Amino acid sequence: MSISFPSVVTPSFTKLLPARSPELPEFARQRVERFHNERVAACWEGRHILRGLKPGPSALMLQSNDYLAITRHADIVAAQREALLNAGNGAMMSGLFLQQDDDPLHVIERELALALGSEETILCQSGYVANVGLVQTLAGERTPVYVDMLAHASLWEGVKAAGAQAVPIYHNDPEYLERQMLRHGPGVVLVDSIYSTNGSVCPLADFADVVQRRGGVFIVDESHSLGTHGVHGEGLVANLGLNDKVHFVTASLAKAYCARAGLISCSRRFKPYFAFESMPAIFSSTLLPPELAGIEASHRVIQREGWRRARLQHVTRRVREALTELGYPIGSGTEQIIALEVGSEAAVMRVRDAFEAENVFGAIFCAPATAKNRALLRLTLHAGLDDDAVNRLIAACTRLRDKVDLAEWSASRRERRNVAKPPALGEVA
Known part of the structure; x- marks a missing residue:
């Protein structure tokens, strides 16, 4: 025995007038306001930390974790x-x-x-x-x-x-x-x-x-x-x-x-x-x-397709060697994730803006993804970067080296402290 259903014409979307959300009680409202006042207004100077320039078709996109460049395989x-x-x-x-x-x-x-x-x-x-x-x-x-x-x-x-x-x-x-x-x-x-x-x-x-x-x-x-x-x-x-x-x-x-x-x-x-x-x-x-x-x-x-891993290793080695030679403080890592640890959230936004002006788009990491005042711009390398893209990235980093206050980055200051620190008792100097 089959069951028949009445034919009903349903509109594709039901339109409702937007309602005003109810006010949060004080304990919850304070948390929301603290974010807007202390982070957005004070630390980020009224901007959203993750909203930079809109990348164009020729932008170097170094934000994705698609290390082997296979999302469209x-x-x-x-x-x-x-x-x-x-x-x-x-x-x-x-x-x-x-x-x-x-x-x-x-x-x-x-x-x-x-x-x-x-x-x-x-x-x-x-x-x-x-x-x-x-x-x-x-x-x-x-x-x-x-x-x-x-x-x-x-x-x-x-x-x-x-x-x-x-x-x-x-x-x-x-x-x-x-x-x-x-x-x-x-x-x-x-x-x-x-x-x-x-x-x-x-x-x-x-x-x-x-x-x-x-x-x-x-x-x-x-x-x-x-x-x-x-x-x-x-x-x-x-x-x-x-x-x-x-x-x-x-x-x-x-x-x-x-x-x-x-x-x-x-x-x-x-x-x-x-x-x-x-x-x-x-x-x-x-x-x-x-x-x-x-x-x-x-x-x-x-x-x-093992060639993808080989290409990623080649790109990683070349970029890391070039940035190290340019004086970027990236010595804490060796792999395809390159951390440009700037320090404060306001400072990392300025560095991000400078890189985006050079058509290089990385991803900002800040608290809670990092410790406070250790915000960084992460450049994620991948197997889809050809030699021209790698050259463009290195050239951009070369032009920016003297414009982004490298010496004042938290990673740079930490490197100087480690060099200046005397060896511990029994440790080879």
Whole structure:
């Protein structure tokens, strides 16, 4: 028996007169006003810090995390289009309910696990969901969680979600980590393999040894190395042969993979536990068929087209060498993320404006993405930059060197302090 529905003509849009939003109570209104008064009016001189010039067609765009320049790759776009046509938007439910082994989600998870050298992987809705959910499932109120001071904000939020004790660790300092673990006891250790604000590389083997020696859980966020590092883009943990010392690898796939998703590599036994204990994963809808198809297609492109990694390395090396020779204080990093750490938010806006006047568009990072008064302009290099684009970037940096007060940048002042600081007792000068 079929059911017939009455034919109803529905307008494409319902037009409503805009209503005035209700006034916020005082405790909430003060927070909003503090932003507008202290940041927009005072620090930013009435402008929005992220609103600069509008880039033209010839602009050098160094803002995206598309490190391998594959967002418009024909194979990826075709795979997403086909998935949308064949499967629509899929199941509107939590991934918790997708328990069949042959579900496309689990098929792709197994393929990624093989590539990373792990027992299993879990695909989440974002890198943020992966990190918050993972830490929340591992740490309790009495668990010390050791976090590198430059680690991704989502790792810090995971500590909050767990209600655990955060123990900050000096950046890339495994000896300090060991001292803190001796003081506070076994716990969870959180680092990035490549740090998102300055492009520095974590000494993963040294950290792994400390964590193993002191009985901790080791989590490495590979958001900025998965796809870009390793023989086939497997990331630094697998490339360095550390899979047997790193309990979990996480990553935002919205970088080299150009996919709005997150990843966790884990043991086979941990995966079902995570599905039933991670609050962000349980209460978020699963990834859509076009997203899964895009991840699978991106993975194959990343493994097949190794020339993209080689090109990224070449561009990174050339630009970093040139900027170092010009006196830019970028020595804290080595990889494709170049941090021009200026200092105050007003000062970084002026530097941003100067670069945009040269047709170079980077991204401002400021609190809460950085520490206060360590705002920076981040230039993100990618494999799509040809030799002409690289030359244009270096030429612009050359012209700007004497116009942007390099000596007064917070990174420059810190370098001078480090040079002037006398060696510690027993340290070679």
